[in-house]
Ligand SMILES: O=C(O)COP(=O)(O)O
């Protein structure tokens with residue numbers, strides 16, 4: 001765990017916003033299978049899951065664009081729209097085939113709610129897909145609201161989805177913390193005036209320790225303690 005900043009020590013969060021892909025769940029194997037189906041249909045060599053992990057986090061359209069670009073194929077906006085629609089269709093049928101919970105995520109969500117702290121998911125993934133995945137892992141009862149990438153707000157790294165979640169939960173951004181896995185999460189939190197904890201091992205094109213988050217944790221098993229929700233001393 002990184003040394004928490006002074007700002008972190010002051011935070012007694014009224015709400016926790018969780019990122020989904022790479023933070024609560026490891027969805028890359030299903031996302032990779034779906035985008036690889038598209039590439040294969042076009043006669044293009046598929047990507048290993050390890051490469052797709054670095055393309056996730058800015059929504060599925062961006063992921064499709066990156067997957068083709070990484071094979072030196074630049075799609076016109078019309079072709080990209082078609083492949084994005086195809087991606088949504090294929091992925092919708094395989095949302096939970098290979099997807100798993102990341103370590104400690106279910107326990108962390110339950111600990112947050114059990115303590116009466118507000119709890120939301122803020123993800124660039126479409127909302128319907130997010131609800132299906134959260135329901136599959138029985139996380140929905142503890143999540144008060146989901147703000148997804150198709151909710152009408154600009155996607156992360158813009159602050160809007162985070163601010164919408166705070167509004168729905170009735171908590172001030174200054175008393176809220178975002179738990180995410182990427183630079184887009186950190187940038188959205190900074191722009192919203194929300195504290196940010198990043199978890200290692202998610203989907204980020206560089207080590208999260210280099211990004212300057214308020215706190216970096218190895219996995220969500222550490223979250224209840226750093227939020228002061230367990231008997232263990234918080235930092
Ligand atoms: O890019 C996506 O589709 C989802 O990403 P997020 O859950 O990490 O915001």
Ligand SMILES: [Mg+2]
Nearest residue numbers: 019021022181
């Ligand atoms: Mg993420």
